[in-house]
Structure formats: C-alpha cells, structure tokens
Amino acid sequence: PVLLLEPVPQNPGPQNEYDLLVIGGGSGGLACAKEAAQFGRKVAVLDYVEPSPQGTKWGLGGTCVNVGCIPKKLMHQAALLGSALKDAQHYGWNIAQPVHHTWSLMAQAVQNYVKSLNWGHRVQLQDKKVKYFNMKGSFSDPYTIRGLTKAGKEVSCCVISAILPVCSQIAGALEYGITSDDLFWLKKSPGKTLVVGASYVSLECAGFLTGIGLDTTVMMRSIPLRGFDQQMASLVTEHMESYGTKFLKRCFPTKVEKLESNRLQVTWKNTDLGTEETDSFDTVMWAVGRAPDTEALNLEAVGVKTNSETGKIVVDASEATSVPHIYAIGDITEGRPELTPTAIAAGKLLAQRLFGQSSELMDYDNVPTTVFTPLEYGCVGLSEEMAVRCYGSDNIEVYHAYYKPLEFTVAERDATQCYMKVVCLREREQRILGLHFIGPNAGEVIQGFALGIKCGATYPQLMKTIGIHPTCAEEITKLHITKRSGLDATVTGC
C-alpha cells in the first residue's frame, strides 16, 4: 500500500524535504524505499496502523509481515505439524496420547517472531538512512502531506493504511466479529469458529484452525476461490471437508447476536433450501474481501484517480497515477495481483526507474502463487477455464494426473485430492499456458516451473526433463494422459 511523491525539478516552491516519500510501510513500500536509498536519495517512509474495530494493531512491515503471509504460514505449519504427529505414529514413533494443542503457546511464538521482523525492518531502514515516521495523514496539496501523530500534532508528512478487511454490514458484524487483522494477535484460543467467506484468506484460516483441533465452519455465499481454477478450488474444499472443516454452502449470514454465555449466535439464510438456520460460536471471523482505505488519504483533493467500483488507485504500466509525481504499487492498485512478491518487485523496479536510469517495467504475467490450505494448491499461468475462454477448447490440451505422495503411503493418508494438470496450446510447439498442482509443499513445487514458463516452456520440453525420484514434483514431468482421451489419470507404480 504505497503512494509516492517525487519532486518535479521545475517546482519553484521551497526545497522539498525528500526526494521520495513513501506512504505505507508494507512489502511494496519498504522495498521501494530501500532501493531508492541505495541510489543515495533522501527517502522517508510513513507507516501507521489504524487499530482494527476490535482494537488490534501492529508494527512496521505491513499486512504480509503482521497479519498476512507470515503469521498465516506459521499457523498453517502448526496445523501441518498436527498431521505430522499422526503420521509419525505410523512411522514408528510412540507418542503417548493425549496430544493437544495450546493456542496461546503458538500465538505467542508467532507474535514474537513477527515482532522481531518489525524490529528488523526498523533497523534496516535505519541502516539505509531512510527516515521512518509512525504517523497518519492526508494530502493537503499535491506536494505536501499533512501528518498526524498519535497525539494529533501536525507535521509535514503522513501515512495511510491502504487495504483493510471488509466487514459485513449486517447487525452485530462489526461489534462481535473479528477479521484476519485480529486472528493472528488473539491471546486466547478462538474456540468454535465460524469463518465467513470463500476467499483464500477464509479457507487458509479455516484450514489451520481445523488442523489445530478447533471446531471450524466455513460459510460461503457461492463459489470458493473466485478467480482461481474452479476444478482445483473444488478439490481444495473437498479435501478440507474430509479433513474435518464443516462447510455451509450457498449460505449467507443475516445477523450476529451475543448470548449470555458470551458466545455468538449467528443466523443465516440457506439459499438452496430457502430456510433460515442458526448456531452458536465462540468466534465469528469475516473473510469476505479486502478494500482500500483511500478516503483517508484525501486523494480527490490532489486529483489521483481511483476506480469507482473498487476504490483502488488506477495506474499505468509504470505504476504512475493520474498525477505525474504520484505513483502507487501493491494491493491498493487496480488490476494487479494482490501478492507480496509482486509489490516488492514492482517497488524495486520503480525505484530503479526513478533514480537508477533503468527502463524496465514490471511484468505481471505468469505470476505464480500458492494457497496454503491444509492440502496446498500452487499455480502459475491461466486457469483451464480462462485458457478455454482465450483460445477455445479445441485449441488447448490438458494433461492431468491423480497421484499419491510417497510419504502418504506408510502414513495411510487419503490422497484423493492430490492432483495436477498442465494446460497447453495444442498447436505446434505446445506452449504451456498454465500449471496447477495440489499436494504437499505446493509452493516449493511450482516455483521452478514458474521460471520455466517465463522462459516459454513447452510441453515437449517438460517431457524431456528427467524427474527427481522420489518426489511429487516429478509427476509433472511425466504428465501424459489428456482430459480429452477420457482415460483414467491415476498414476500407478512406484
């Protein structure tokens, strides 16, 4: 979440204090600031966290570090270790029952690590001589930011928080519900939890809550993981169901009330059955999307255009907004993937273009990503439906396979949803359009292949690559059954 200022040399006004002012100390902002500082520029970063409705706040580093990728992956790991404990017994480890999980031990460990990262970022900024202000503010004119410290004093610069979880508008939602902004900082276990939403945030959180032993339900209004390959999305949710997460499909909540016991009573409508249902939970978490907080910035006053529907800032291929010296990168920009690595890369390249004579633009194509649900889903490139839409089903070929990770065999784990597919053009060189993998360590598997796709990898090149044995990833180099053939796509043999 970043807005940047750059002085126009012809500005007749007083000397600008900084060459670059970065608003938002998240993945993109920090990357850009540090890169610009390498070129000897005077850079300042403004970062301020508006407390969540429940009062949660955090330090420097943005969403990823504090309430996103990092705590998410660590809690996901805690859940995976729960499965590992079960597996271990099949592999000969004698663990006396009962085994149980204590939320506060995990939360404290995760929170401590996040705090060390906050500290690390502050030290890094200091080392690179980037000035850091923990303050909030808005544009007062195109070259000046009015800042408000916690005490409300006016200073000459400011900060915004770009993108926040959206809360439902129904009765009781804001008062009694939490979001991902709060979940990772809870001191006590959330207990029996209802997660409302079908985004990856919803599924990832519901996944690890289930994994650490909590009674967890996901309420989805329509389809899971909108925007992702829908066949893969179904496999992900199917696995979660067999893993123990409960699903309320095609339902939406109508009200949340607090009971005497302090539990929350949620009422919802089931659109399939046309009925109204109700149940009580200890925690209700909203994961129904994220929206930018651009109002606080006062962008209108300086003429920065935003998308009327989403509220996100409109930028061109060089991350420039409608105002020449103001740029934007990261989740707050319209039409960009909302991912940490893209924000970081875009931030670095922007700094290199502004101060380092580079002209390289950010390439937003074929950005790989991974959904860290209990059975992970990694992908790069087009979904099957998008490929069909772009090229026509006659012009694409999908090779696929159901496989079983070797480690699941002795552990007697169900591998029904372990699946992969590669979507290629059918003609001539058979260029790969998309690769999708569900299984353990999906991120590790996909990363190298994303690189291959960047190099224009074709299906024959994939087939020429020899597999590493025994791994899950090698199955990608052995994909040979097409969907078109209708043949059984289950991998047999060792």
Added chain:
Amino acid sequence: MKNLLNMLKVNGMLGNSEAAKYEKKVMVLDFVTPTPLGNSWGLGGTCVNVGCIPKKLMHQAALLGQALEDSRKFGWQFTEEVKHNWMTMTESVQNYIGSLNWGYRVALREKKVTYENAYGEFVGPHTVKATNKRGVEKLYTAERFLIATGERPRYLGIPGDKEYCISSDDLFSLPYCPGKTLVVGASYVALECAGFLAGLGLDVTVMVRSILLRGFDQDIANKIGEYMEGHGINFIREFVPIKVEQIEEGTPGRLKVIAKSTKGNQIIEGEYNTVLLAIGRDSCTRKIGLDKVGVQINEKTGKIPVNDEEQTNVPYIYAVGDILQDKLELTPVAIQAGRLLVQRLYAGATSKCDYVNVPTTVFTPLEYGACGYSEETAVEKFGEENIEVYHSHFWPLEWTVPSRDNNKCYAKIICNIQDNERVIGFHVLGPNAGEVTQGFAAAIKCGMTKEQLDSTIGIHPVCAEVCV
C-alpha cells in the same frame, strides 16, 4: 523349451511394459541373488526394494522425528519422552514395498508380458538360459535383448566383512533395530542412511576414507557433512576398516572394528552393534554370459559402453540403467531411457534420452537438490573468469519459531557469462530440495538465463523463492 520372443529383458526392472504396448512378445527375467546374509526381495529392482523407496520412507520417519520436536514450539503438547520403534517402521515400509512388487506383477500380466523369476545368462547368439530358485533351467530365444541387471553393493574384501557387515541390501528389511551403527563410506547411500538412522535416535558414526559425495559440488558436500556433525553424527575421517570381528552374537550383536589411517600407521578400534558398508556398487555384468555373445564391457568397472541409442556393440543387444558406462545411476534416467528405446524400436520414434542437465537430490537430513554443473566442474570447463556464482543463505520460515538451524540452508546458481548468463548449475540445500529443484530443472532445459530468473516472481513465503 524354445520360445521365440521379440524382446527379452534380462534381470529387469520397471518401466518396460512399453514394448508390450506395441504388441510385441516380451519376457522379463528377474532374479535376486541373496545377500551374504541371505536377504532377497521381489520384482521391481533396487529402487523399489532396497533403494529410493525404502530410503525416502525411512528419511521421512527421521524428518517426522524432527517435526515432533518442532511441534512443541508451535503449541503441541505431549509427553517429553518419545521413542522410535524400528520394527513398526520397517514392517510398514516392507508392506508397502510388497504392494509395489505385487503391483508390478499385475501390471506385467495385464500388458501380457511374460515374467519369470529366474536368473538369466547368455549361452549363445540370441539365446538366454534362465535358471530359477530350484535350479530348473530353460532356454529362450528372442529377436532383441535388453540388459538392465543393475548393481549390488561392494564389500571391502577384509576379514569379517561378508560374515558380519550389512549393506543397504539388508538395512531396509533388518528384522531388528541396528543400534549403534558404523557406516563405512562417503557416498550418498552412506550419508543418507547415516542421516536417517541418527534421526531415529541411534548413535551413528561415519567412517570416510577421503572426501564426501565424490562427484558432487564439494562446497555443498562439506556443508552437508557439517550439518550432520552439528546434529550429532560422528565422523571419522581418513580411516579405512581393516578387520571386523564379532564380540557377541545377537540381534543386534556386538562387533569390533579395527581401522587404519590413510595417512600413516595409526590404528583405531571401535565397538558397534551394526556395521553398514556403503562404499560403492558393482555392476552385475560379469556372470551373465556376455562373453558368449561378444558384448564388450569395461573390464575394470564392469560397466557396459553403449551408443546414444543404448545399443551395445552387439546390434541386437541393448542396455539401460545403472550398468551403463558414463551415465547417471538414477531411476528416472533408466525409466526414460528404457521407454524411449522401445518407442524407437517399435513405434518409429526418433527421440533419444537426454542425459544432459539431469536433476537429482540427496536425501540427507539437510536435503540437497542439484541440476547441471557443480562449481568446480563449471570452473574447469568454462574458466573461473567466465562464470558467475550467485548465492544466498536462507532460513526457512518454518524453522524460525522452533529457532533452529539459522543460516544453514543455502542456494547457489552458476551462470555462464559468455552465453548470456545462462544458468548452467543450480544447487539448493534445504528442506524439500527435490520438490524445489524439479521445476528449476525444467527451466534449465528451456535454457533459462539469470535475467529470466530475476524477472520471475517468487511465491511467498516458501524456500524456493530465494532462488528467484
């Protein structure tokens, strides 16, 4: 009894039901000569029975031991004392292998490939004699032959080696816990076995004659050794055993090992429950009658030289797998070579097996994935001034909370400056190295350059992103 066959696989392995697809009459002869200690196994070859598969499963058991410890830091609570039961693990592993042996027999039957559990050897042109367990002999003739006899562990040739020592052929089905173990050797077999035995809680020592992982990048080999030492595995460097004596019989018993320094006259003694020899493997090419049909082998190594179509010097006899001279001893290479060979012979295909840039992974406690040149081979081939090495240590996110092994993981990429900074070597030392390396191997096959690597976006937070 004579049968005319199109193709006969001598002492063969998986992956060759390919020929049967083209409606050729195929027979597979597979026979396992028992180990000195009397161990044997079913259809499938080394990988399935005494290689990749049981190795990875036992490695997984060891990793799970570490996971147990990590889990406490992530909030899981259970008794302090956790012990490992060797028999539970081994039984599960052997059951799984049994299912694979069975699966192969079924697959061969379904594809109408004749299978005989018999030892095959050439007795004359186009003719093989098959001898089964009971000594019954049969003769078979075929149009073509494929030799895929693989290798077996080498012994030291010292007093007590065959009587008291075990090899990887015995380890994975050992009916008792090996206890305090001495692993002799510095191969990946030695280090992988030492690694998982230690991970299961056993007292492990590795005796190394000279360097670790000969042929692999030595910088990384040393890091692997350091990591293993840091995790409680003892290394005795520059010694070789000269005698193994039995102190006490048992399961396991007690053995005395006497070793001599390679650098002088120093003699040391040690007591162990088990001695595992992992000093190399020898091709099974000396007793299959190759001289009767004129197939040339390298007399010194026993390996068979072939052309780029896996053909020996005798036109109707082919060979694949570990027995090939100057080729990598890896399962996927053998499978690929075998499959493409059959497609060329019977389906009019022309693709040859691409042996360049074959990726591999060493499943030591800290796993090592590699593809392409090691740093020293790159320097040798291209000259130090013409290569650029980019490297980084990294700390997997999952290791932060348990606070372990900071700065041990490592990745390096070797580029050829003269060829547009093309990536010619990829090395990663860290968890799930195999999964990480596979995709990069595909990218290297596409000729990736450093620039393309730089422009690829990372997936966050995973280990692999450190490489882009």
